[in-house]
Amino acid sequence: MNPTELIGYAAAVLTTIAFVPQVVHTWRMRSGRGISLGMYATFTSGVGLWLAYGILLNAWPIIVANVITLTLALSVLALKIRYR
Amino acid sequence: MNPTELIGYAAAVLTTIAFVPQVVHTWRMRSGRGISLGMYATFTSGVGLWLAYGILLNAWPIIVANVITLTLALSVLALKIRYR
Numbered sequence: 001m002n003p004t005e006l007i008g009y010a011a012a013v014l015t016t017i018a019f020v021p022q023v024v025h026t027w028r029m030r031s032g033r034g035i036s037l038g039m040y041a042t043f044t045s046g047v048g049l050w051l052a053y054g055i056l057l058n059a060w061p062i063i064v065a066n067v068i069t070l071t072l073a074l075s076v077l078a079l080k081i082r083y084r
Numbered sequence: 085m086n087p088t089e090l091i092g093y094a095a096a097v098l099t100t101i102a103f104v105p106q107v108v109h110t111w112r113m114r115s116g117r118g119i120s121l122g123m124y125a126t127f128t129s130g131v132g133l134w135l136a137y138g139i140l141l142n143a144w145p146i147i148v149a150n151v152i153t154l155t156l157a158l159s160v161l162a163l164k165i166r167y168r
Contacts (some may be wrong), residue, residue, distance in 0.1 A: 007137045014127070014129050016130075017126060022119075025119075034110065035109075036109035
């Protein structure tokens with residue numbers, strides 16, 4: 001793997017796992033007040049389209065990263081709706 | 085532009101502009117309590133690496149999208165640190 005590819009993979013891992021602490025934080029607070037519904041509605045729609053794009057291109061790195069991100073972002077969205 | 089490319093651009097636009105309502109929401113609330121510091125620290129690092137990746141590949145769509153996302157994510161991070 002060349003250095004540029006390595007940077008790309010590190011970027012993908014960081015922007016994907018970043019949502020884990022937000023899920024934990026919102027779950028522990030039992031409150032979604034600080035979370036923007038508009039952000040997570042827009043973001044999950046966008047990640048859903050990235051997933052469709054990956055499927056259409058048969059690009060597994062895009063598919064895998066976006067399935068994980070979609071699961072995490074939907075979890076934040078669900079917690080926001082559940083706890084307001 | 086073919087339909088797959090169109091889906092990719094729509095995905096990029098949505099996942100980029102998604103942070104605008106979060107910036108507005110956190111700014112209006114004058115509170116960053118609901119925001120995970122871990123998420124925004126990790127996410128801005130990842131977006132910084134995506135930007136480096138775009139620069140190394142001289143890929144303008146990656147550069148433009150990530151400069152905008154980095155600006156917005158850093159704004160949320162700054163509001164989180166400012167208002168706690």
